[in-house]
Amino acid sequence: MAGWWRALPRAAQRYPWPTNVLLYAGLFSAGDALQQRLRGGPADWRQTRRVATLAVTFHANFNYVWLRLLERALPGRAPRVVLTKVLCDQLFGGPIALSAFYVGMSILQEKDDVLLDLKQKFWNTYKTGLMYWPFVQLTNFGLVPVHWRTAYTGLCGFLWATFLCFSQQSGDGTLQSAFAFLHRKEADVGGRRPGK
Secondary structure (H helix, E strand, O other), X not given: OHHHHHHHHHHHHHOHHHHHHXXXXXXXXXXXXXXXXXXXXXXXXXXXXXXXXXXXXXXXXXXXXHHHHHHHHOOOOOHHHHHHHHHHHHHHHXXXXXXXXHHHHHHHOOOOOOOHHHHHHHHHHHHHHOOOHHHHHHHHHXXXXXXXXXXXXXXXXXXXXXXXXXXXXXXXXXXXXXXXXXXXXXXXXXXXXXXX
16 A cells, blocks of 8 residues: 555656546545445445546546646746636636536436526536635645645645535535435434434
8 A cells, every 4th residue: 555655646746647547536536435425325336437427528537628728828837827716717617517518417307408507507506616625726836846736736626526426416516405414304303312
C-alpha cells in the first residue's frame, strides 16, 4: 500500500490526465455512494455506475481541460489573477458542469424529459455552489500545483457530489432540503432509540 501511495505523485506528474481523471471519477462516485448511505436505503450500484460514467466521460475530463485552459489564459498565482480565474470558473465552468450533470444523469436514467431536472434545480444548485466553490477554487488556483488541480477539485467535489447526487435523486438543489432531510432522519433515529 505504501508503495502505491508514493507512486501516485510520480504518476500525476508523468501521466497527469489519466491520473487526475481516475481520481476525480472515483471521488465523485464515492460521493454518490455516501449520499445513498445517508438516505438509508439499499445501495443502488446502477446509480453509482451512472454517476461514475458521467464523471469519467465528461466531468473529470472537462475539469482537467478547463483548469488547464484557465492556467494558460491566466498564468500565475497573483491575487488578481487568482480572483479572475475564480470568477471565470463560477461564470462559465460551473454552469457548464452543473448543466451537464443534470442532463447527463437524466439521459443515463432514460427519463422522458431530460431537461426537467435542469429546469427545476439548476438555479438553486448554482446558488448553493456559489457558497462552496469560490472558496475551493481560491485555494486551488492559489496553492495547488497545476498537475494536481483536477484531483484536488475531485477531492472537494466528493462533498459536492454527495450533495449534488442527493439533489438529483430527492432534493431541490438547496442546502435547506438536504439539511431538512438529515434532520428528519436524525429525528427518526432518535425516536427509535430504546428508552425514549
